[in-house]
Amino acid sequence: MAFEILHELRPGGPRLGRLRTGRGAVDTPAFIPVGTNATVKALTPEEVAETGAQMVLANAFHLYLRPGPEVVEQAGGLHAFMGWPGPILTDSGGYQVFSLARMRTIDDDGVTFRSPIDGSAHRLTPEAVIDLQRRLGSDVVMPLDVCLGYPHELAEARAALEQTVRWAERSRAHHLRAGSGVLFGIVQGGFEPALRAEAAQRMAALNFVGYAIGGLSVGEPADRTYALLEGVVAELPPQRPRYLMGVGSVPSLLEGIARGVDLFDCALPTRVARTGIIFTATGRINIRNAAYRHDLQPPDPTCPCKACARTTRAYLRHLFASDEMLGPRLATYHNLFFLGHLVADAREALRAGHYEPWMRGVLARYTTAW
Ligand SMILES: [Zn+2]
Incomplete structure (x- = not known):
């Protein structure tokens, strides 16, 4: 994989780039649709590509539990299994494992948990997570990390940081021996700026091909998210891609790009689409609202x-009022297209050298919080 920066407004500022993988290029900044179970819910791979997506995310943890890596491997890997020929990024599942608060125990070597599907016992180590993603055939691999909730104690954040760095070292060593695709590092560190900066420095020292920034936008105020993001970006090697995990609202995407983020993923646009919430240029609307009963405009004019x-x-x-499945399908298609179009416009503004005024204009028209 190679990452090329085509245009950068200033160091640490917004930038236009291209990520080249063996399965095609990704123009950055890019939004990566989430296909947790090897499907972007409700859409075919052709429809996902039509929305402008050049890469999709799948979740190694979910696919480990169901259908199991042996099934994906037998199909020839995730690309063949799900019919998506382009690049695939797999999340390690750290976040999902840590969400199973009462069903998991963590020790220095890994994490033991019970399957939320059938209660069976499982164990994941940093090495097992690399092996799992190799079996899936992922192009961009994520290491096992320790995720914190918000708020948390400083001591908890310190312990999570130390564990994440130790696991990152083991993941990197194992990936060099037996991995496939490229391995990104994940910067955690909670909400203390000094710890975040330290996490970024220590990950940078491990010389990963790219850097994910995890554990932000989990309930903390937006100003805090953006300040922490700036601090992390300042410590990362500028020539490597930066990926802000789990962030995909219109304001946070544009503010993230303004701070030098290249890649984003988020389940929100597709999850809310299935409940009737669609993005428009003036903010999100709930199409189930009675106000739209006679509204003959397009969903977003x-x-x-x-x-x-x-x-x-x-x-x-x-369609939504009648529980027709076409409703969630159309809403999902539109929301992903809306974000695909938004990042394409952002790239155009970057190329023309006027990203920030363009962003201010978009956000002035966008009147809802997300
Ligand atoms: Zn649309």
Whole structure:
């Protein structure tokens, strides 16, 4: 994999780039749709590509539990299994394991947990997580890390940082011996700026191909997220790609790009689409609202997607009110297209050298918090 910076407004500022992988290029800044179970829920791979996505994310933890890596391996890897020929990034599942608060125990060597599907006992170590992603055939591999909730004690954050760094060292060594794809490091460190900076420095010293920033946007105020992000970006090697995990609202995406982030993923745009929430240029709307019963405008009048070209708000509302499966499908397609189009416009503004005024204009029109 190679990462090329085509245009950078200033060090640590927004930048235009291209990530080249053996399975195709990703123009950055990019939004990566989430396909937890080897599917971006409700869409075919062709539809996902139509929305502008050049890479998808799958979750190694979920695929480990179901269908099991042996099934994916037998199919020829994740790309063949799910019918997506482009690059795939797999999340290690650290976040999901740590979400199983009462069902897991963590020790220095790894984490033991019970499957939320059938209660069976499992153990993941940093090495096992690298092996798992090799069996899946992932292009961009994430190491096992320790995720914190918000808020937390300083001592907890320190312990999580030390554990994450030790696991990153083991992951890196194992990946060099027996891995496939490229391995990113993950910067954790909680909400203390000094700990975050230290986490970034120690990960930078391990010389990863790219850097993920985890554990932000988990309930802390947005100003704090952006300040911590700036501190982390300042410590990372500038020529390596930066990936902000789990962030995908319109304001946080644009503010992240402004601070030099290249890659984003988030389940929010597709998750809320299935409940009838769609993004528009003036903010999100809930299409189930009675106000749209007679509204014959497209879901977002400014959006050039297929769903907006052929659908009205009244019809989309009717589909949701009738529990028709086309409703979630159209809403998902539109939301991903909306974000794909937004990052394409961001890249255009970067190329033209006026990203910040462009962003201020978009955010002035976008009147909802996310
Ligand atoms: Zn649309």
